[in-house]
Amino acid sequence: MDETRFNTPGEQRKIDSIAADILKNVRINRSFILWMGFLSTVLVLCLAAYVIQLREGLGVTGMRDFTSWGMYIANFVFFVATSLVGMLISSVLGLIGYQWVKPISRIAEIIAIAFAAVAGLVIISDMGRPDRLPYVFMYGRVQSPILWDVTVVTTYFVLSLLLWFFPMVPDLAISKSRLEGRPAFLVKAYDILSFRWEHHEVQYRIMKQAIRILLILIIPTAFAIHTVTSWLFAVTPRTGWDSTIFGPYFISGAFVSGTAALIIAIYFFRVNYKLQKYLTDDTFDKIARVLVLVSIVYFYFNLNEFLVPGYKLKTGDAIHLRELFTGHYAPLFWTIQLGGLIIPVILLLFKKMRRPLPMLIISLFVLCGAWLKRYIIVVPPQAHPNLPIQNVPVEWVIYKPTLIEIAVTVASIILVLIIITILSKLFPVIPIWEMAEEENEKDKPFDKQ
Amino acid sequence: MSKEKQGEDNGRPDLEKAVDNSRRDFLRKVTLAGAVTVTGGAAIYSGHRFEKAKHNEGMVRVLTEDNRLVEIPVEQMRDFKPDLKMLQTRGREGIAGRRWVMVIDLSRCRNARKCVEACQSAHQLRPYEYHINTLVMQESVNTPAFFMPKPCQHCDNPPCVSVCPVDATFKRQDGIVLIDNERYLVCRLCIAACPYSARIFHWQEPTQAEADKDKEYNVELNVPQKKGTVTKCLFSADRLREGMLPYCVSACPNGVFYFGDENEDAVTNGTTKETVRLSELLETSGAYRLMPELGTKPRVYYLPPRNRIFEFEEGEKKEYKEDKA
Numbered sequence: 001m002d003e004t005r006f007n008t009p010g011e012q013r014k015i016d017s018i019a020a021d022i023l024k025n026v027r028i029n030r031s032f033i034l035w036m037g038f039l040s041t042v043l044v045l046c047l048a049a050y051v052i053q054l055r056e057g058l059g060v061t062g063m064r065d066f067t068s069w070g071m072y073i074a075n076f077v078f079f080v081a082t083s084l085v086g087m088l089i090s091s092v093l094g095l096i097g098y099q100w101v102k103p104i105s106r107i108a109e110i111i112a113i114a115f116a117a118v119a120g121l122v123i124i125s126d127m128g129r130p131d132r133l134p135y136v137f138m139y140g141r142v143q144s145p146i147l148w149d150v151t152v153v154t155t156y157f158v159l160s161l162l163l164w165f166f167p168m169v170p171d172l173a174i175s176k177s178r179l180e181g182r183p184a185f186l187v188k189a190y191d192i193l194s195f196r197w198e199h200h201e202v203q204y205r206i207m208k209q210a211i212r213i214l215l216i217l218i219i220p221t222a223f224a225i226h227t228v229t230s231w232l233f234a235v236t237p238r239t240g241w242d243s244t245i246f247g248p249y250f251i252s253g254a255f256v257s258g259t260a261a262l263i264i265a266i267y268f269f270r271v272n273y274k275l276q277k278y279l280t281d282d283t284f285d286k287i288a289r290v291l292v293l294v295s296i297v298y299f300y301f302n303l304n305e306f307l308v309p310g311y312k313l314k315t316g317d318a319i320h321l322r323e324l325f326t327g328h329y330a331p332l333f334w335t336i337q338l339g340g341l342i343i344p345v346i347l348l349l350f351k352k353m354r355r356p357l358p359m360l361i362i363s364l365f366v367l368c369g370a371w372l373k374r375y376i377i378v379v380p381p382q383a384h385p386n387l388p389i390q391n392v393p394v395e396w397v398i399y400k401p402t403l404i405e406i407a408v409t410v411a412s413i414i415l416v417l418i419i420i421t422i423l424s425k426l427f428p429v430i431p432i433w434e435m436a437e438e439e440n441e442k443d444k445p446f447d448k449q
Numbered sequence: 450m451s452k453e454k455q456g457e458d459n460g461r462p463d464l465e466k467a468v469d470n471s472r473r474d475f476l477r478k479v480t481l482a483g484a485v486t487v488t489g490g491a492a493i494y495s496g497h498r499f500e501k502a503k504h505n506e507g508m509v510r511v512l513t514e515d516n517r518l519v520e521i522p523v524e525q526m527r528d529f530k531p532d533l534k535m536l537q538t539r540g541r542e543g544i545a546g547r548r549w550v551m552v553i554d555l556s557r558c559r560n561a562r563k564c565v566e567a568c569q570s571a572h573q574l575r576p577y578e579y580h581i582n583t584l585v586m587q588e589s590v591n592t593p594a595f596f597m598p599k600p601c602q603h604c605d606n607p608p609c610v611s612v613c614p615v616d617a618t619f620k621r622q623d624g625i626v627l628i629d630n631e632r633y634l635v636c637r638l639c640i641a642a643c644p645y646s647a648r649i650f651h652w653q654e655p656t657q658a659e660a661d662k663d664k665e666y667n668v669e670l671n672v673p674q675k676k677g678t679v680t681k682c683l684f685s686a687d688r689l690r691e692g693m694l695p696y697c698v699s700a701c702p703n704g705v706f707y708f709g710d711e712n713e714d715a716v717t718n719g720t721t722k723e724t725v726r727l728s729e730l731l732e733t734s735g736a737y738r739l740m741p742e743l744g745t746k747p748r749v750y751y752l753p754p755r756n757r758i759f760e761f762e763e764g765e766k767k768e769y770k771e772d773k774a
Contacts, residue, residue: 057677058635059652068640068650128635128677135634139615146614146636236642237608237743385646386740387599390584392577393771 005199006174006436018435019178022428025273026175027182032425039418046411049404050125058128060404066389067382067399072126074375075409078257079119079416080153080229081250081370085258086112086160087222091215093290100286102434103278107265109164110429111258114419116157116225122412123149145231152224159218164423165193166211170204170433173197186426226250233377239316240381249301255294256341257370263287263363265420267356269429278430281355288354291366295345302337319384328398329380332372340369533665537629540668540686543621548711548748549684550624551600551698552730555754557705558583558596560764565598567700571685573657573674577769578649580682581697585763594761595754598705600697601626601647601682602739602747609639609648618679624711624748625686629668630678640679644743648681653772684708694719703758711748 006015053060063070089108093101101108124130140147172194179187197203230250233241243249263284270279306324309317324333344362347353353362379399389397508520531539560583568580581600587593603626610620617632618639640648654676661673669686685695693699698706698719709716709727717724730736734752 057652057654058650059676064652065640065649066646068637126636129633132632132634135615135617135632139617139632141614141616144612144614144638146612146638150614232638233641235608235612236638237644237745238641241641382641386644387646388584388586389646391579391582391767391769393769395771 003201005201005204006433007199011436011440014436014439015174015432018432018439019174021275021277022430022432023175023178025424026179026186026426026428028186028425032421036418036421039414039421043411043414043418046407046414049407050411053125053404053408054130060402062400062402062405064396064399065392066385066396067379069126069378069382070399071375071401071405071409072122074371074378075412076119076122076126077229077250077374077378078371079115079122079412080225081254081374082258082261082367083112083115083119083156083160084222084226084251084254085262086163087218088255088258088290088294089262090163091219091222095212095215098286099438100283102438103275103430104262104266104283104287106164106167106431107269107424107429108258108262109160110420110423111261111265112160113157113164113423114416115261116153116160117419118412118415120153120157121415125408125412145228145235148228149225149232152221152228156218156221156225159214159221163211163214163218166207166214167431167434168427169194169197169207170199171428171431173199174432175428189426223251226254233381238381239314239384239386240320240377243305245301245304249298249305252294252298252301253370253373256291256298257367259287259291259294260363260366260370263291263359264367267360267363269424270356273429275430278435284356284359285351285354288348288359291363292345292348295341295348295366299341299345302341316384316386320381323380323384324376329376333376336369336372336376340366340373531665536665536667536669537631539690540627541619541621541629543623543625543686544689545622546712547623547689549603549689550709550711550716550727550748550750551603551684551695552707552716552727552736552750552752553598554705554707554734554752555595555597556752556757557703557759558598558754559703559759559762560585560596561702563700563702564697564706567696568682571672571696572670572680572683573655573661573672574680575653575656575772577771580649580680593754594763595757596761597751598697599645599647599739600684600749602645602745602749603682603684605746605748606744608642608644608743608745612638612642614638621686623689625684626681627668627683627686628671628679628681630671630675630680631666631668633678635677635679637679644740644745645747648679650679651676 006012061070061072086109089101090105094105124133127133136147136150172190173196176187176190176194179190227247227250230246234243234246236242266279266283266287269275306321310321310325313321323329344366347358347362353359383398507523509523509526510518510520511526512518562583564581565579565583568574569576569578572580574580581598583596583598586595586597603624605620605624607618607620607626609618610626613619614636615632615634617630617634618626618628620626637650640650651674655674658673658676664673666673667687669683669690671680671683674680685693685697688695694708694717695706698708701719704718704720706719707716707725707727707730708719709724711727714727715724716727716730730752731750735755736750736752738747738750
């Protein structure tokens with residue numbers, strides 16, 4: 001029982017050096033204050049737009065009776081999609097036993113937490129009457145996909161939060177004595193949140209068990225959140241949404257946008273936090289391969305989603321696909337498919353491109369493409385209902401987002417950045433103890449294990 | 450017990466038996482007389498009261514909810530003003546024993562748009578907000594165009610009701626799909642789910658919002674309308690409760706609409722007031738429903754635009770401009 005970890009002088013030295021590398025970023029410095037100040041200012045400005053929407057009603061948006069879901073819902077789908085990366089990295093790849101995910105798994109969880117939390121707020125911004133939100137709990141009906149969505153998104157958020165926090169407890173214990181010069185509240189918070197962790201083997205065993213259970217639980221939850229999100233569309237008899245492969249189509253797309261977001265984040269932490277030693281070129285190479293894999297799967301689903309109805313050309317499908325392939329949405333559609341999916345995959349097949357900087361640029365394209373793809377999925381199918389649109393103002397026919405909608409959407413993105421900034425600036429972004437453990441493994445002679 | 454009694458009787462002398470019998474008889478008679486007196490007295494008294502009441506106030510005959518005709522004194526009548534709770538309860542239950550159905554004869558429609566106007570004025574809608582809209586339809590380039598009034602189809606398998614997270618839209622026992630805008634959450638999933646584009650949303654303040662501020666909300670009329678809620682055709686559930694035809698049906702000058710009860714197998718034409726057998730009308734005129742392949746089972750039937758009474762004249766296209774607040 002008395003066996004504890006990291007008590008030999010050699011191990012202590014390792015911990016010291018790793019903790020120094022990682023904790024040097026845990027501080028409230030000028031750039032943090034400036035960055036947060038900038039984000040908050042933009043957020044306040046954008047929230048003013050939301051206040052206008054609250055006062056005036058949804059009439060200030062570009063949505064009307066025919067396209068009654070616009071940018072907000074597209075943004076919601078994108079957020080839920082991107083949050084799935086937490087599950088992909090920590091659970092799928094982690095449970096398989098890949099060691100290279102260890103330094104990036106906490107970053108992946110931070111992305112999951114931020115996007116899942118704000119996704120809930122995005123859906124509220126789309127509601128004309130947020131004051132009636134409690135009705136979902138008071139009068140909820142189980143047959144509605146909205147109810148499933150609310151349930152699984154909150155579950156996923158909580159599980160992600162736990163998966164971020166549990167593995168961090170030993171780090172907090174390691175760090176709390178190494179926080180000279182940081183604000184007192186932070187030291188106090190570390191002290192409380194480390195729950196008197198003493199690096200006992202028993203503690204590690206229990207923690208690893210708990211994490212393992214969470215990692216397994218989060219897989220069906222993550223699949224559920226995005227499948228249910230896709231069902232918001234697929235359960236309606238509307239051409240363009242009425243598809244049986246919407247669940248896997250959305251999930252595979254989610255892995256693409258999530259991985260792209262993760263690459264952007266780890267590039268940022270590598271360069272700004274000077275973590276080249278932990279977020280190595282090899283890490284980037286590995287995750288680029290993951291991006292290629294998930295993109296090819298997504299491409300396969302795209303092929304099914306567009307080519308099969310395109311072959312049959314049923315009346316509604318024909319109108320919808322013509323709009324996408326050659327009509328009003330064609331420029332956007334081809335830009336997304338080529339620039340956000342096909343070209344990135346081809347580029348990433350080359351070793352030269354699987355390096356941090358090219359990957360950052362490619363991932364930015366993929367991420368923007370992923371956002372616009374959600375827009376293409378949500379908006380165009382509504383413009384061509386089964387019965388003609390007649391005797392209404394012309395501006396109702398084609399949806400154009402207004403400045404207010406754009407501002408509120410920007411606010412949600414800013415909010416994501418704020419959450420990521422706080423979580424990554426006040427807490428270690430890379431698991432210190434896992435890095436130390438890994439180095440120990442390396443030092444061990446081969447006869448063990 | 451009776452056996453025991455008989456045994457006792459058998460053991461007694463005849464005289465005693467006779468006395469006993471007469472005593473019983475006497476008692477029985479007295480009781481009967483008493484009962485008659487009391488009943489008679491009560492009858493006379495109530496008759497007296499009835500006469501008095503008749504002289505003073507008069508009686509009225511009213512039909513109770515379960516279809517009994519009863520007479521009650523006028524003094525017991527009270528002005529009835531349904532409160533919100535009652536409007537909501539009866540609005541959600543619907544009218545027992547009815548299955549409302551609409552038949553639209555496309556051969557008679559000449560786009561007079563009287564149905565649209567009547568509906569819009571009853572439900573406080575703007576000229577470009579529709580519960581019922583007349584659309585120009587053409588099946589293919591070789592087939593002639595025709596006008597098609599399109600209300601909510603009041604599906605028996607309504608996609609909008611399935612997806613609603615809070616039971617704000619619901620199907621009643623009489624077949625009508627209604628919206629409770631006191632409950633409505635504004636997720637607009639129902640709008641997305643409707644294949645007939647039957648639902649509209651109040652993006653702007655409804656026209657009479659200010660005047661109706663204190664009016665009790667009637668779910669069967671969906672008035673007062675509220676900004677940020679959804680609305681659609683209600684088959685004029687408020688009119689049906691009063692035994693009248695829907696607004697659009699009575700407003701049509703061309704006899705396009707039939708409306709009635711599937712259980713009675715009868716529909717009445719709103720213009721001619723002629724009542725016909727529903728099954729016969731559907732069978733003889735080649736009736737169809739919109740998009741039957743979706744399995745929504747609409748309660749609105751269409752009669753094809755054959756042998757049209759009017760030529761198809763589209764007339765001038767009206768431009769609609771959104772009101773700017």
